[in-house]
Amino acid sequence: MTEGAIRADLIIRNGLVVTMDRDRRVIEGGAVVVTGAEITAVGDQALGERYEAVTVIDAAGDIVMPGMVNTHCHAAMTVFRGLGDDIPDRLERYIFPLEAKAVTAELVYWGAMLAILEMIEAGVTTFADMYFFEEMVGKAARDLGMRAVVGETVIGFAAPDCATPEDAVARTLAMARDWGGDDLVQVGLAPHAPYSLAADTLRRVADVAREADLPVQIHLAETQKEWDDMQAAHGRSPVAYLASVGLLNDRLTAAHCLFADEDDMAQLRDSGAGVSHNPGSNAKAGKGVAPALRMRALGIPVGLGTDGAMSGNTLDIFSQMSLASKIHKLEQRDRRVATAADMVAMGTIDGAASLHMAASVGSLEAGKRADIAVVSTKSTHMRPLHDVYSALVYAAWAGDVRHTVINGRVVMRDRKIPGYSRDKIYREFDRIAGGIKGIAASL
Amino acid sequence: MTEGAIRADLIIRNGLVVTMDRDRRVIEGGAVVVTGAEITAVGDQALGERYEAVTVIDAAGDIVMPGMVNTHCHAAMTVFRGLGDDIPDRLERYIFPLEAKAVTAELVYWGAMLAILEMIEAGVTTFADMYFFEEMVGKAARDLGMRAVVGETVIGFAAPDCATPEDAVARTLAMARDWGGDDLVQVGLAPHAPYSLAADTLRRVADVAREADLPVQIHLAETQKEWDDMQAAHGRSPVAYLASVGLLNDRLTAAHCLFADEDDMAQLRDSGAGVSHNPGSNAKAGKGVAPALRMRALGIPVGLGTDGAMSGNTLDIFSQMSLASKIHKLEQRDRRVATAADMVAMGTIDGAASLHMAASVGSLEAGKRADIAVVSTKSTHMRPLHDVYSALVYAAWAGDVRHTVINGRVVMRDRKIPGYSRDKIYREFDRIAGGIKGIAASL
Numbered sequence: 001m002t003e004g005a006i007r008a009d010l011i012i013r014n015g016l017v018v019t020m021d022r023d024r025r026v027i028e029g030g031a032v033v034v035t036g037a038e039i040t041a042v043g044d045q046a047l048g049e050r051y052e053a054v055t056v057i058d059a060a061g062d063i064v065m066p067g068m069v070n071t072h073c074h075a076a077m078t079v080f081r082g083l084g085d086d087i088p089d090r091l092e093r094y095i096f097p098l099e100a101k102a103v104t105a106e107l108v109y110w111g112a113m114l115a116i117l118e119m120i121e122a123g124v125t126t127f128a129d130m131y132f133f134e135e136m137v138g139k140a141a142r143d144l145g146m147r148a149v150v151g152e153t154v155i156g157f158a159a160p161d162c163a164t165p166e167d168a169v170a171r172t173l174a175m176a177r178d179w180g181g182d183d184l185v186q187v188g189l190a191p192h193a194p195y196s197l198a199a200d201t202l203r204r205v206a207d208v209a210r211e212a213d214l215p216v217q218i219h220l221a222e223t224q225k226e227w228d229d230m231q232a233a234h235g236r237s238p239v240a241y242l243a244s245v246g247l248l249n250d251r252l253t254a255a256h257c258l259f260a261d262e263d264d265m266a267q268l269r270d271s272g273a274g275v276s277h278n279p280g281s282n283a284k285a286g287k288g289v290a291p292a293l294r295m296r297a298l299g300i301p302v303g304l305g306t307d308g309a310m311s312g313n314t315l316d317i318f319s320q321m322s323l324a325s326k327i328h329k330l331e332q333r334d335r336r337v338a339t340a341a342d343m344v345a346m347g348t349i350d351g352a353a354s355l356h357m358a359a360s361v362g363s364l365e366a367g368k369r370a371d372i373a374v375v376s377t378k379s380t381h382m383r384p385l386h387d388v389y390s391a392l393v394y395a396a397w398a399g400d401v402r403h404t405v406i407n408g409r410v411v412m413r414d415r416k417i418p419g420y421s422r423d424k425i426y427r428e429f430d431r432i433a434g435g436i437k438g439i440a441a442s443l
Numbered sequence: 444m445t446e447g448a449i450r451a452d453l454i455i456r457n458g459l460v461v462t463m464d465r466d467r468r469v470i471e472g473g474a475v476v477v478t479g480a481e482i483t484a485v486g487d488q489a490l491g492e493r494y495e496a497v498t499v500i501d502a503a504g505d506i507v508m509p510g511m512v513n514t515h516c517h518a519a520m521t522v523f524r525g526l527g528d529d530i531p532d533r534l535e536r537y538i539f540p541l542e543a544k545a546v547t548a549e550l551v552y553w554g555a556m557l558a559i560l561e562m563i564e565a566g567v568t569t570f571a572d573m574y575f576f577e578e579m580v581g582k583a584a585r586d587l588g589m590r591a592v593v594g595e596t597v598i599g600f601a602a603p604d605c606a607t608p609e610d611a612v613a614r615t616l617a618m619a620r621d622w623g624g625d626d627l628v629q630v631g632l633a634p635h636a637p638y639s640l641a642a643d644t645l646r647r648v649a650d651v652a653r654e655a656d657l658p659v660q661i662h663l664a665e666t667q668k669e670w671d672d673m674q675a676a677h678g679r680s681p682v683a684y685l686a687s688v689g690l691l692n693d694r695l696t697a698a699h700c701l702f703a704d705e706d707d708m709a710q711l712r713d714s715g716a717g718v719s720h721n722p723g724s725n726a727k728a729g730k731g732v733a734p735a736l737r738m739r740a741l742g743i744p745v746g747l748g749t750d751g752a753m754s755g756n757t758l759d760i761f762s763q764m765s766l767a768s769k770i771h772k773l774e775q776r777d778r779r780v781a782t783a784a785d786m787v788a789m790g791t792i793d794g795a796a797s798l799h800m801a802a803s804v805g806s807l808e809a810g811k812r813a814d815i816a817v818v819s820t821k822s823t824h825m826r827p828l829h830d831v832y833s834a835l836v837y838a839a840w841a842g843d844v845r846h847t848v849i850n851g852r853v854v855m856r857d858r859k860i861p862g863y864s865r866d867k868i869y870r871e872f873d874r875i876a877g878g879i880k881g882i883a884a885s886l
Contacts, residue, residue: 087779283772336530339529381561383557429827430826433827
């Protein structure tokens with residue numbers, strides 16, 4: 001050990017460090033120092049040289065950025081990727097029946113394993129998930145070292161693993177007990193949507209969330225039909241209805257929010273809720289464009305989400321940053337809006353804030369968890385590096401990620417996954433996905 | 444040699460062959476046989492076994508598809524990638540002054556070399572280019588074995604290499620003589636746009652194209668301003684104006700065409716012109732959405748283009764297929780339109796047709812040039828393979844391309860570039876791009 005050097009566990013040196021801190025500092029030749037699960041210092045080359053660590057990553061020629069946050073996902077749906085694209089009315093006519101026949105705990109585990117592998121390969125370090133057998137998603141996250149908020153779907157009909165919404169709530173509470181205090185996996189409540197649950201159930205979920213101190217995620221204001229139906233049934237917008245049942249508060253992350261007017265957005269802002277913007281899923285479904293820029297301007301934390309792989313179809317945030325920028329510039333007919341730097345914020349710190357986790361993740365700052373993506377600038381399409389935000393949003397793809405660090409652990413190094421066999425995941429996943437086509441054909 | 448086997452130069456075996464022929468045949472475990480520069484057979488495994496070749500590519504687990512066609516590019520602008528994003532009025536205030544100061548023959552050569560490398564890495568096998576010192580783009584295409592249509596920009600002010608439009612026409616004719624009969628590089632005329640050239644010059648270009656039998660590419664109907672100015676100056680739409688100067692015919696490929704009404708589209712169709720649809724460039728510029736689906740429905744050949752790297756910012760067609768699908772579904776609020784199979788058609792055979800090259804490239808059929816992309820399905824995000832078109836459009840990225848074949852030559856194998864040093868391209872490109880930032884800052 002060098003005389004006077006300070007001990008750390010991991011140092012990433014010589015990188016172009018995009019901190020996404022309050023000042024949006026970008027440090028050339030910078031260093032990020034990690035001790036245990038925590039970032040203990042971020043600074044220039046001189047700072048990096050004051051430390052010594054067992055694991056040193058030389059990031060010369062690389063961008064060092066906060067790990068990205070995927071704020072809305074149904075990870076296990078990777079097994080269905082490529083089914084039912086380009087067809088109408090597919091949620092009720094296709095997806096729900098398919099899930100009823102196909103979804104098992106084993107499918108969820110291996111589907112989530114592939115999804116999490118895909119996210120790690122893409123520099124995603126936190127994701128919020130909503131599905132069935134959600135304890136298997138928690139287990140998969142643990143097995144691969146991924147940070148996750150897992151929510152068992154509460155829905156108004158018999159689900160693959162729960163006969164009633166009350167069963168799903170009970171399952172969530174059991175999970176919350178099992179995973180309590182876990183460093184990586186946080187359990188939350190996941191009522192499916194305002195339209196798929198009775199008002200009493202929604203109120204009950206709000207009560208349970210408060211009592212058990214759990215975060216809540218929901219699909220909200222996703223379609224014109226939902227807006228119309230809410231107006232017809234309750235004389236209110238989806239957002240206003242959600243407020244009326246007690247769910248619009250600072251525990252909530254609302255996915256989609258396409259159909260929100262100025263009153264709704266004011267209510268969202270005042271409530272402290274976060275929003276998950278899913279531009280790829282929404283566009284591919286022909287549903288519309290969420291007023292994400294307006295919500296951002298109002299101070300609502302808006303992150304990016306991929307939705308499930310039947311919607312997205314990939315789970316990386318690079319493709320969402322790129323698409324979000326283009327869709328909003330297009331909608332406003334103005335190339336100045338939705339800048340590259342804004343998109344990187346949405347993919348990192350604002351995503352963390354939308355999940356109410358910005359105190360611990362989403363930027364590279366001392367005291368936060370060490371969730372880091374290291375992105376190569378040396379591939380052909382990343383040259384030259386005139387502007388780092390532009391490179392990340394308009395040129396990078398997920399394959400440019402070299403290393404991924406979660407909670408201080410290097411979960412991918414030079415695109416290898418230490419401590420887990422990628423081939424094993426592929427083998428088990430392929431076996432399960434291979435059985436899906438027959439089930440889908442029989443629907 | 445096996446008894447009775449037929450000799451060929453290259454066989455690609457065991458692939459999932461997406462032919463993009465008239466019947467849209469997809470052949471599992473299929474084979475593509477190449478002799479010289481030409482595809483001599485396409486068929487099933489049994490057919491493949493009747494042939495023997497020096498070079499055999501085992502494409503088990505891979506998609507074998509026609510090489511993609513990038514129908515509109517300014518390849519050398521890779522040196523500017525990442526500059527001037529998200530700023531307004533940039534063509535006249537930023538790009539033209541930057542080009543006047545920075546563009547040299549050397550910049551064009553190495554900028555094009557990087558661009559062509561990027562396209563080869565992405566399975567692009569033909570591109571149409573419009574820039575200055577365009578003979579250097581032809582040379583770069585030749586050096587890397589890429590198929591290209593190169594057009595020296597004819598524009599109404601002093602360009603970096605030509606003082607007048609007449610000089611640019613003369614330069615084009617000289618290039619056409621130099622490159623006459625070349626197997627890969629075809630020279631064309633490239634009048635910049637209706638608004639940047641006098642009517643007499645446009646007529647002169649039309650005459651020269653007919654006399655010298657050259658294809659023509661132009662930027663057309665790209666902005667609202669262009670539409671308004673054309674109405675004010677000529678009382679016509681940009682398309683109608685182009686017809687009036689004799690350029691709207693079956694030699695033409697018109698890039699963009701955002702502002703085209705039903706009369707314009709009928710005129711386009713009747714003329715036999717092709718259209719290059721550039722959804723990434725148009726969206727990022729906030730310009731709008733070309734009526735590409737309507738043009739397709741009318742029978743106009745519509746291909747996909749990336750535009751230059753200051754617009755796009757990447758040069759691969761996967762990102763354009765993915766984006767085009769989402770943008771059109773969004774615009775029409777209908778997930779059924781712009782299907783994955785439609786997008787693959789636009790990226791391959793329709794792109795070839797838009798450049799009037801469909802007789803020789805754009806699909807895997809005996810008698811056509813052997814321009815082929817082999818795409819791995821084994822990466823995490825490409826699993827499972829429930830639908831090949833969906834995988835190519837909604838999941839693949841350019842890094843999934845394993846091998847690229849152009850004119851019968853394997854120009855990329857397992858992502859290696861035989862016969863050329865990637866490092867040398869990077870070194871020379873980085874040197875030139877490194878000098879750009881200072882020039883840009885001085886504007």
